[in-house]
Amino acid sequence: MRDVAVVGFAQRQMKELDGSPTCLEILVPILADLYEQTGWTKSDIDFWCSGSSDYLAGRSFSFVSAVDAIGTLPPVMESHVEMDAAWAMYEAWVKIQTGEVDTAVVYGFGKSSAGILRRILALQLDPYTAQPLWPDTVSLAGIQAREGLEKGLWDEAAMASVVARSMSDAASNEWAIRRGATSVEDVLAQPLYADPLRRWDCAPVSDGAAAIVIAAGDKALQARQRPAWITGFEHRIEPIALNARSLVESSSTAAAGTAAGTAGVDLAELHAPFSHQELILRSSLGLADDVRVNPSGGALTANPMFSAGLNRIGEAARAIWAGDSDKALAHATSGPVLQQNLVCTMEGR
Amino acid sequence: MKVEFDYTRSLGSVLSQFMSALKQHSILGGVLADGRVVVPPPEYDPVTHAAVTELVPVSDFGVVQSWSWVAEPVAQQPLEKPFAFAQILLDGADAPLLHAVAVDSPADISTGMRVRVRWAEQPTGTIRDIAWFEPAGDAVTEGSASMEFGAPEVTGMTSPVRLAYDYAASPEETKFFRGLAEGKIYGQRCPKCEKVYVPPRGACPVDGVPTTDEVELPDRGTLTTYCVVNVPFQGQTIPIPYVSAYVLLDGADIAFLHLILDIDAADVRMGMRVEAVWKPREEWTTSLDNIKYFRPTGEPDADFDTYKHHL
Incomplete structure (x- = not known):
């Protein structure tokens, strides 16, 4: 395996982007940030890979317009996934492992604010027996939360403490919404919205974009003194049928965590768009109590679709660059109620 | 902006039987290798991966296993007023079915509550034949409606998907469309390579930098390339043959597609000079449709060298 590290990260998120669904307006400054962080230019980047969805943009081939942000004459090597960009980063990492390229930008x-997000996401469900009912994301998460509450796997106070810690930690995150x-107590004083969930239990609808630079070996050291070296990178998926898996545990997260290796992790950035999902993820990964979870505030404080998972990797990498963490774990999720999960572990050397 | 599409899906043998039974007010579960009965029936056993072949009727009564309140229903959900989505374990099944439960408030539903199917008035052979569930009270099931097994009646379904978006134009597009309402055409110049893009696109696709300088362009230019449309199609409004062409406005570096009229299709040629024919001013909106079409100006054709880099 080639040693690959995260060497650049930039993000922008907001409640409502005053701009087009191609997000060009924020992608251009994000890429400019990355060039400044690494000292590189477009010609230093061997491979480009993005994650986005036409269902969010309401137009076909929306990612093709976003390519304008790169500047593609002469042509570049480029690919795209209809998933969170954390999976685009997985593709880029594999590409580097093949030896064909040494550097990649993932964005x-x-x-999300262009349509009704919780409704649009019903389109990722089984199209025969589930999607025609338009089960919205919040309702599915509510069913999942209640099952855990009534089985005694967690309680309201545990969910509220996830919310309180996330919002308090996000106070210093300029990008948190x-x-x-x-x-x-503040959390529990909020009225129920989608009983058993309060609005604060649900990530805010967020617009945004993010990008990461990864590079192999010496190239990584060229761009940053203390790169975040990837030590494990795994993803797993569970069945689409909601009654074919347990909703109150995440076997795919557990499997990805075991394969990636979680020993020695001192910090974890978990992509949990609902408070109780953080509890599921923590127990599925078997994280020790002294592991710092989501010091950035996590997805509960800003959850831009298709970049919130990548943001977890970026935030964890930043902690390593700064020396705040020696080994960090980042997690991303995609699909309904934690169907697909990715774990990326990184370390400083 | 509204995006709509009726997805038509063919059904495999398992779902054909399931949907056919629903149409007859009966619910079928699939029997898995371990003997568990699952509704809706999966096509393949999730553990052994063998095709599911045995289907058995289950009750239209069941028990709520978990639920969530839908305070603000969204379009096309089973109920328009607040309701609950629930996992419902039907009598005779071993895995829950996700569906709606019609109750007036969260206080009227609880885990363990017995519910029964309310069938839709018009059967369609889809999961929506179960309109929703409602509290069963003391009622007991009368058993599934008798049904004829045999060749399934329903072999396909239609899923209407209707999505609505608030489509915000980018700042550059806003300027462009507002300009059209005034009869003006605005493009933008890349500060690096100095190419002029129309319509403006926010970033130069060559350099990846914002296109900042605004340029007003004339409504005349050169036809770079074209095609003659000879094939009739549904919704066609212009009599064939007619010409679709790329028009490179004078001063622009990108040609855009428009219609060429007021000339016999056989006489259209590359390099021909053309000008816009606008709709009457009172019909102008923020749309490129304000230009009805382009027509020949009668000027001598442009030299090939002037547009060869724009093909």
Whole structure:
């Protein structure tokens, strides 16, 4: 295996992007940030890979317009996944492993506010017996949360403490949409919205984009003194039928975590768009109590579709660059109620 | 902006039987290798991966296993007023079915509550034949409606998908469309390579930098390449043959597609000079449709060298 590291990361997210669903307006400055961080130019990047969805943009081949942000004359080597960009990064990492390329920029973007996000996401369900009912994301998460509550796997206070910690930690994250010092009591004082969920239990609808630079070996050291070296990178998927798997545990996260290796992790950025999902992820990964979880505030404070998972990798890498973590774990999820999960572990050397 | 499409899907043998039974007010579960009965029936056993072949009727009564309140229903959901989505374990089944439960408030539903199917008035052979579930009270099931097994009646389904988007134009597009409403055409110049793009696109696709300088362009230019449309198609409004062509406005570096009229299709040629024919001013909107078509100006044809890089 080639040693590959994360050496650049930039993000932008907001409640409502005043711009087009191609997100060009924010992708251009994000890429400019990355060139500044690495000291590289477009010609230093061997491979480009993005994650986005036409269902969010409401137009076909929307990712093709976003390619304008790169500048593609002379032509570049490029690919795309209709998943969170964390999976685009997996593709780029595999591409580097083949030896064909040494560097890659991975980006994700989406303007969730253009439509009704929780409704549009019903289109990722089984098209025969589930999607025709238009089960929205929040309702499915509510069913999942109640099952855990009533089975005694977690309680309201545990969910509220995830919310309170996330919003308090996000106070120092300039890109968080929902932030500020918050106590468990503050959370529990909020009315129920999608009983058993409060609005704060659900990630805010977020627009945004993010990008990461990964590079192999010496190239990585050229761009950054203390790169975040990838030590494990795995993803797993569970059945689409909601009654074919347990919703209150995440066997795919557990399998990806075991394969990637979680020993020695001191920090974890978990992509949990609902408070109780963080509890599921923590227990599926078997994280020790002293592991710092989501110091950035996590997806509960900003969840831009198709980049929120990549943001977890970027935030974890940043902690390593800064020396705040020696080994960090980043997790991304995609699909309904934690159907697909990815784990990426990184370390500083 | 509205995006609509009726997806038509063919059904395999398992779902054909399931949907056919629903149409007759009966619910079928699939029997898995371990003997569990699952509704809706999967086509393949999730553990052994063998095709599921045995289907058995289950009750139209069941028990709520978990639920979530839908305070603000969205379009096309089973109920327009607030309701609950629930996992419902039908009597005779071993895995829950996701569906709606019609109750007035979250206080009227609880885990363990017995519910029964409310069948849709018009059977369609889809999961929507179950309109929703409602509290069963003390009622007991009368058993599934008797049904004829045999060649399934339903072998396909239609899923209407209707999506609505608030499509925000980018700042550059806004300027462009507002300009059209005034009879003006605005493009933008890349500060690096100095190429002029129309319509403006936010970033130069060559350099990846924002296109910042605004340029007003004339409504005349050169036809770079074209095709003669001879094939009739549904919704066609212009009599064939007619010409679709790329028009390179004077001062622009990107040609755009428009219609060429007021000339016999056989006389159209590369390099021909053309100008816009606008709709009457009172019909102008923020749309490229304000230009009805382009027509020949009568000027001598442009030299090939002037547009050879724009083909």
